[in-house]
Amino acid sequence: MDPGEAVRQVYQASYRRLVGQLTGVTGDLAEAEDVVHEAFARALARPRVFAEVTDPEAWLRTVAINIARTRWRRRWVFDRLFQAGKVVQAPEVVEGPEPDRLPLVAALRTLPYPMRAALVLHHIADLPVTEVAATLGVPVNTVKSWLARGRRSLAAILREEVRAPHASARRGLS
Secondary structure: OOHHHHHHHHHHHHHHHHHHHHHHHHOOHHHHHHHHHHHHHHHHHOHHHHHOOOOHHHHHHHHHHHHHHHHHHHHHHHHHHHHOOOOOOOOOOOOOOOHHHHHHHHHHHOOOHHHHHHHHHHHHOOOOHHHHHHHHOOOHHHHHHHHHHHHHHHHHHHHHHHHOOOHHHHHOOO
16 A cells, blocks of 8 residues: 555544544644644655554654644743743734735745745845755755746746736736
8 A cells, every 4th residue: 555545544534533632632622633734744754654653543643742742842931931021922913915015925836835935035034045055954056046946937927927917816826
């Protein structure tokens, strides 16, 4: 059986049960769903390893509980730092991009993730190429290649947007 298919079968058989169990552990349905999804994502990232596990549901439950524990610890540390006045709580609402930037955001969404991440980190976050490479865990020349190809792709997409501004709305990019 395909290892990815094995993960899908365990998902269908165990997801609801795991979410129910983790809801009890975390006290929050949304948090339980998040940690169970993350556990399955980890299984999908290494399906051959997952296929060798003798009790897949137990493995997923352990992974999900460890994820929940790590999240709880991070929140606990943040709460302590917040109470001590060492961090300021984020605003309730984070405003989206300015309307004139929406075509750029839509164009970025069409690019492959690594290229998009490199472009955003370099051109929007203003990080040097070496820091982008370190952040993404790739060689500097890979980042340079992604940046060059990404700029060309963005230019073509945005040029098309200028020629046919309503075409992107029909494609669902706005």
